[in-house]
Amino acid sequence: xxxxxxxxxxxxxSAGEVLARRGARYEVFARLGQTTVVTREADGEWRRGxxxxxxVGCRVAAGGRAGFAAAAxxxxxxxxxxxxxxxxxxxxxxxxLPPRGVLGTAPAPPPAAVIDLEAQESFARxxxxxxxxxxxxxxxxxxxxLAGASTTTLVTGEGFRARADASGAVVELLVAPxxxxxxxxxxxxxxxxxxxxxALARRAVDATLLTxxxxxxxxxxxxxxxxxxxxxxxxxxLAQELVRPRDDAAAPLRAARVSRAWRLTDQRAGPGGxxxxxxxxxxxxxxxxxxxxxxxxxxxxxxxxxxxxxGATAGGAVRPSYRHPPATGPANLVVxxxxxxxxxxxxxxxxxxxxxxxxxGPVRVEPGRLAFALRTAAVAIRRGRPVAAHPLVELRGSxxxxxxxxxxxxxxxxxxxxxxxxxxxxxxxxxLGIASLA
Amino acid sequence: xxxxxxxxxAELAAAVARARVPGLVDVYLERRADTCWRLERGRIAGxxxxxxxxxxxxxxxxxxxxxxxxxxxxxxxxxxxARRIPPFAAAAFPPAPALEPLAAALPAGxxxxxxxxxxxxVVTTAGAVAIRRPPLAELTREDGVxxxxxxxxxxxxxxxxxxxxxxxxxxxRHRLLFAPAASAVLVHELFGHPLESDAMCGGGSPWAGRIxxxxxxxxxxxxxxxxxxxxxxxFSSDDEGAPAQxxxxxxxxxxxxxxxxxxxxxxxxxxxGSARRAHVHVPPRPRISNLIAxxxxxxxxxxxxxxxxxxxxxxNGTVEPASGTVMLEVRTAFALRRGERRRELRPFTLVGGLxxxxxxxxxxxxxxxxxxEPGWCGKEGEIVPTGAAAPWLLVEGLEAR
Numbered sequence: 001x002x003x004x005x006x007x008x009x010x011x012x013x014s015a016g017e018v019l020a021r022r023g024a025r026y027e028v029f030a031r032l033g034q035t036t037v038v039t040r041e042a043d044g045e046w047r048r049g050x051x052x053x054x055x056v057g058c059r060v061a062a063g064g065r066a067g068f069a070a071a072a073x074x075x076x077x078x079x080x081x082x083x084x085x086x087x088x089x090x091x092x093x094x095x096x097l098p099p100r101g102v103l104g105t106a107p108a109p110p111p112a113a114v115i116d117l118e119a120q121e122s123f124a125r126x127x128x129x130x131x132x133x134x135x136x137x138x139x140x141x142x143x144x145x146l147a148g149a150s151t152t153t154l155v156t157g158e159g160f161r162a163r164a165d166a167s168g169a170v171v172e173l174l175v176a177p178x179x180x181x182x183x184x185x186x187x188x189x190x191x192x193x194x195x196x197x198x199a200l201a202r203r204a205v206d207a208t209l210l211t212x213x214x215x216x217x218x219x220x221x222x223x224x225x226x227x228x229x230x231x232x233x234x235x236x237x238l239a240q241e242l243v244r245p246r247d248d249a250a251a252p253l254r255a256a257r258v259s260r261a262w263r264l265t266d267q268r269a270g271p272g273g274x275x276x277x278x279x280x281x282x283x284x285x286x287x288x289x290x291x292x293x294x295x296x297x298x299x300x301x302x303x304x305x306x307x308x309x310x311g312a313t314a315g316g317a318v319r320p321s322y323r324h325p326p327a328t329g330p331a332n333l334v335v336x337x338x339x340x341x342x343x344x345x346x347x348x349x350x351x352x353x354x355x356x357x358x359x360x361g362p363v364r365v366e367p368g369r370l371a372f373a374l375r376t377a378a379v380a381i382r383r384g385r386p387v388a389a390h391p392l393v394e395l396r397g398s399x400x401x402x403x404x405x406x407x408x409x410x411x412x413x414x415x416x417x418x419x420x421x422x423x424x425x426x427x428x429x430x431x432l433g434i435a436s437l438a
Numbered sequence: 439x440x441x442x443x444x445x446x447x448a449e450l451a452a453a454v455a456r457a458r459v460p461g462l463v464d465v466y467l468e469r470r471a472d473t474c475w476r477l478e479r480g481r482i483a484g485x486x487x488x489x490x491x492x493x494x495x496x497x498x499x500x501x502x503x504x505x506x507x508x509x510x511x512x513x514x515x516x517x518x519x520a521r522r523i524p525p526f527a528a529a530a531f532p533p534a535p536a537l538e539p540l541a542a543a544l545p546a547g548x549x550x551x552x553x554x555x556x557x558x559x560v561v562t563t564a565g566a567v568a569i570r571r572p573p574l575a576e577l578t579r580e581d582g583v584x585x586x587x588x589x590x591x592x593x594x595x596x597x598x599x600x601x602x603x604x605x606x607x608x609x610x611r612h613r614l615l616f617a618p619a620a621s622a623v624l625v626h627e628l629f630g631h632p633l634e635s636d637a638m639c640g641g642g643s644p645w646a647g648r649i650x651x652x653x654x655x656x657x658x659x660x661x662x663x664x665x666x667x668x669x670x671x672x673f674s675s676d677d678e679g680a681p682a683q684x685x686x687x688x689x690x691x692x693x694x695x696x697x698x699x700x701x702x703x704x705x706x707x708x709x710x711g712s713a714r715r716a717h718v719h720v721p722p723r724p725r726i727s728n729l730i731a732x733x734x735x736x737x738x739x740x741x742x743x744x745x746x747x748x749x750x751x752x753x754n755g756t757v758e759p760a761s762g763t764v765m766l767e768v769r770t771a772f773a774l775r776r777g778e779r780r781r782e783l784r785p786f787t788l789v790g791g792l793x794x795x796x797x798x799x800x801x802x803x804x805x806x807x808x809x810x811e812p813g814w815c816g817k818e819g820e821i822v823p824t825g826a827a828a829p830w831l832l833v834e835g836l837e838a839r
Binding site for chain 2: 037041042043045046047048049050051052053054055066067068069070071072073074075077078081082085086088089090091093141176180181182219323324325361364366367368369373375391392394435436437
């Protein structure tokens with residue numbers, strides 16, 4: 001990546017030169033990301049691909065005006081284009097840029113080296129082979145593996161410069177059973193070597209078979225045990241509500257009752273989680289931000305500009321791409337579970353209720369009411385044992401209920417790459433809504 | 439693009455042909471400009487601009503893409519020395535239009551306005567095809583709901599709904615009246631996605647192998663029409679370079695066609711021309727453009743007195759092919775009584791079997807009306823702009839859950 005990095009540095013430099021000539025305060029953020037993809041679709045053909053996403057984003061402020069623009073590409077032209085467009089985008093607005101004195105980096109675990117196309121393809125083929133021979137009544141409709149690595153540079157007009165590298169590996173499976181809905185599976189890790197082929201194949205087969213066919217579930221308020229794959233999108237939805245500024249729609253959550261079983265942290269610098277980074281999206285040193293713990297909700301995430309208005313502590317900005325300015329949001333969520341709380345023990349503790357095995361769509365959150373809904377495959381549990389499968393149900397409730405209703409978290413944490421990185425174990429909730437969709 | 443630029447693109451195509459790149463399918467070049475204005479109480483409170491450009495190369499079983507369209511980047515994708523790529527000029531990024539003259543006429547409760555322009559070229563060994571698409575306008579309401587149209591944005595639109603005061607719909611079966619915006623989403627999910635050739639060929643469509651069969655008793659016509667330049671899904675050529683043509687899908691309720699890219703067209707024996715790319719970093723796939731639904735003799739007025747619930751807007755919908763289940767997320771609906779709206783209803787889910795929904799399309803009213811929904815259409819995370827025009831539809835067979 002060295003030639004690419006030189007081009008990226010040239011883009012940063014040319015953007016800085018354009019903006020410095022205007023006498024403005026500025027920040028230049030450049031990112032180079034490379035992804036390799038190995039896929040086998042339903043036609044059985046293997047396909048390879050690479051994508052290289054590179055560009056520059058500039059924030060600029062002067063004379064009571066501020067603007068943001070970004071341009072794709074590397075090299076001096078991309079930097080000049082982004083800088084010039086940022087100047088043209090300036091409108092009356094407060095200066096959003098943090099001062100040099102608050103910027104810095106925290107120690108973060110180094111990323112793994114994941115871009116090895118041959119190893120990735122070998123992993124994908126081996127996984128496909130295991131699933132192909134697993135069962136006659138299951139068909140692997142798609143396997144896709146993605147390996148991504150990125151390097152970012154953030155430079156300000158006041159002399160701050162930070163670099164951050166990140167990487168990760170993702171596996172996606174689409175399994176078509178002879179009967180019942182097709183199932184999507186998603187697995188993520190810092191590198192493929194951290195993923196156990198046998199475990200992945202077994203989990204996909206077991207979850208698909210477990211929920212292949214069955215009757216509609218009764219509408220009920222029920223106790224539910226969420227597998228990590230079902231818990232993960234709900235944890236992200238919860239975090240997205242909790243990080244909002246206090247004056248936003250989520251303000252009522254601040255007074256919500258909170259289960260003491262919750263320990264949800266945005267571990268921005270690690271050591272846990274899938275995607276630790278040394279600084280936030282504005283260049284403030286990364287820190288662990290507790291969202292829920294000890295029966296309380298932590299403060300919302302705050303950008304530098306919001307912090308100036310509210311007096312809160314900044315450091316909660318994220319920047320997944322050069323294409324957008326920094327915005328507050330969760331980055332590297334980790335739900336801490338209880339040691340020894342295996343899924344089997346949680347099933348015993350569930351008693352009567354439902355085990356939710358695999359999600360069947362995204363979480364929907366209704367603005368204002370903070371109600372959520374998530375389609376998922378379910379298994380009815382009586383006295384800790386499975387008694388019936390329900391291929392498609394909808395888990396319903398409110399974000400408030402999620403906060404209050406957590407009974408226990410398991411010790412089987414898994415990582416997922418969703419709207420942000422999230423690592424969560426199985427979660428046992430009391431009294432959430434189940435509605436049949438079958 | 440001037441004549442010189444077109445000549446340069448023709449020379450680029452000739453150079454690509456001379457290079458005899460093994461397994462080459464096509465080269466795709468694209469530029470997109472995107473400006474978003476953030477509004478606060480009708481005043482412009484922020485502005486962001488994004489200038490994107492990139493190139494992609496498809497070879498047999500291989501897809502490579504990069505941001506940037508410099509000759510060196512393109513040469514790298516093609517595994518050629520940069521000197522083998524002749525100089526070429528992309529269309530210049532145009533300046534964003536002024537929003538100020540339009541701001542006063544924007545709908546109340548508008549949080550942001552986005553303008554989007556694009557330019558693209560498909561290069562094959564046979565030549566270069568420029569793709570024209572209309573500039574787009576996206577409005578985002580305070581409640582996060584987005585609507586999409588061709589630029590300039592419409593001067594009127596629905597204000598945010600007071601969901602907190604709405605009533606809950608009794609679960610069960612109700613006779614439903616779908617307004618054009620909701621009909622558009624229903625038709626999109628029932629006869630759009632399932633007729634995309636990758637679903638038809640990959641086992642993901644309930645309509646696979648049924649061309650020539652009657653799918654619905656209602657004499658419904660459905661056509662995918664990328665030539666409707668007044669709608670957001672329009673294009674002059676698809677993203678494989680095939681010229682845009684209206685594609686009849688249903689004629690009087692009978693399945694007559696499919697939406698195909700080149701590979702799907704070969705497999706199904708239908709014309710290509712429906713390949714679209716969400717962006718430069720994904721290969722083209724068969725996708726909906728502008729889906730137009732109509733019946734030959736619609737009733738003149740929406741039959742509110744025959745329905746219990748009016749569905750004004752859907753958040754999304756899905757058809758699960760294996761189980762044949764249709765699921766629709768209702769965002770805006772009203773309880774009807776004696777043909778009048780009585781109260782707004784809270785969001786709910788409609789579920790039904792495919793066979794019941796097909797039988798349950800009872801009547802259509804009014805000529806098709808263009809709607810801002812479904813607008814952005816996602817398929818496995820790949821999002822393209824789509825347009826729609828649909829009539830009012832009277833529907834049975836769906837159950838509120």
